[in-house]
Amino acid sequence: MTSEPRDAPYPELKKTHTMAAKGRPWTDRKPPPAAPVWAAIEGLGRYYILVAALELDVFDTLKETGPTTAEALAEKLDVPAVQLATLLDGVVALGLLDQFADVYELNDTAKRYLVSDGPATMADLVPVAPGPHQNWTRLADTIRNGTPAAPIEDDPAAFYVPLVEGTFTTMFRCAGRADLKIRYSALEQPHVLDLGAGGAPWSIAILTACTRGTAVINDLPGVIDVAAAKTSEHGVADRCDLRPGDFHTIDIEDEAYDIAVLGHVCRTEGAEGARHLIERAFRALKPQGRLLLADYFTDVERKFNPHAVIMGATMMASTKKGSTFTHQQFSEWLRDAGFAHIRLIEPIGFQQCFVAVRP
Numbered sequence: 001m002t003s004e005p006r007d008a009p010y011p012e013l014k015k016t017h018t019m020a021a022k023g024r025p026w027t028d029r030k031p032p033p034a035a036p037v038w039a040a041i042e043g044l045g046r047y048y049i050l051v052a053a054l055e056l057d058v059f060d061t062l063k064e065t066g067p068t069t070a071e072a073l074a075e076k077l078d079v080p081a082v083q084l085a086t087l088l089d090g091v092v093a094l095g096l097l098d099q100f101a102d103v104y105e106l107n108d109t110a111k112r113y114l115v116s117d118g119p120a121t122m123a124d125l126v127p128v129a130p131g132p133h134q135n136w137t138r139l140a141d142t143i144r145n146g147t148p149a150a151p152i153e154d155d156p157a158a159f160y161v162p163l164v165e166g167t168f169t170t171m172f173r174c175a176g177r178a179d180l181k182i183r184y185s186a187l188e189q190p191h192v193l194d195l196g197a198g199g200a201p202w203s204i205a206i207l208t209a210c211t212r213g214t215a216v217i218n219d220l221p222g223v224i225d226v227a228a229a230k231t232s233e234h235g236v237a238d239r240c241d242l243r244p245g246d247f248h249t250i251d252i253e254d255e256a257y258d259i260a261v262l263g264h265v266c267r268t269e270g271a272e273g274a275r276h277l278i279e280r281a282f283r284a285l286k287p288q289g290r291l292l293l294a295d296y297f298t299d300v301e302r303k304f305n306p307h308a309v310i311m312g313a314t315m316m317a318s319t320k321k322g323s324t325f326t327h328q329q330f331s332e333w334l335r336d337a338g339f340a341h342i343r344l345i346e347p348i349g350f351q352q353c354f355v356a357v358r359p
């Protein structure tokens, strides 16, 4: 009995099925979908739907009312019901509200991130996170000219005050969770240097855990007022020394600190500026002192972490020298400055932080 010649178990892997024999799947045989182009176009609408819902107080009001119709919500918000219903359907399409028949209600994402007193609220961050909105409409010019027409450095306090107020909740949660990885709470009396501290989430988390700890907190004049308010709100102001000024030039004591923090400050500074901050932190630390360097890092091929890649474009759109850098670049800069025992932690999702020790 002759048996049929057996085919390969995976015919799609045979040489006759390669691109060379069959053509490139999309280009030569079937047009590719337009979905990625539509996703980019809709990005603008998606963002402004969310901004409008926050501005109109949709999430906070739904928290107050519970599940409700567009008509009832419109009456409470004093806006026309037809337009509100269109907006609410948009928010549902974004996955940020639930809807059944005519009734809308908060889903878990909205309760956590979009209600103004949610446990991880981003309500104040959403409007400011992309930087000044008009800079996006001039992105091609920014690329032609090599710099934005209205960089945030022209009026840093106007941009950074609302930004650091908006990021505080997330960064404070990140700084608190970092203790599980690096145990700063085991330090007796740490002295902390926090450069470009914003609302000082890192210093506040460390000083709250270490009741004899102290901190030198730096930011630009005008922005440092946010740190003053937050440190006093959290009851640690009496252990903080506020040092306003440019972090590249302010006086910093040598070998005086147990922890130095560079929290989301490097990506506006360009490679040279970031390296300078790392070197300043190194000199400021005591032997065995640790640098905490938090930022959005791209992978070595600059394409597997779209969040960080888009953050690079965001920096370019609104700052003179901003961009994101790879993990590898930061590791090399840390090593070049003299740091050892370099590791990367991710205390909460999407928030990574290098930890490096001055030997």
Ligand SMILES: C[S@@+](CC[C@H](N)C(=O)[O-])C[C@H]1O[C@@H](n2cnc3c(N)ncnc32)[C@H](O)[C@@H]1O
Binding pocket: 156, 160, 164, 167, 168, 171, 195, 196, 197, 198, 199, 200, 201, 218, 219, 220, 223, 245, 246, 247, 248, 262, 263, 264, 265, 294
């Ligand atoms: C993205 S915020 C980060 C705030 C805080 N470190 C955190 O992790 O939440 C960047 C901060 O750096 C500050 N900054 C920018 N340029 C600075 C400079 N040249 N000197 C001091 N602070 C600066 C800004 O005012 C802002 O507060």
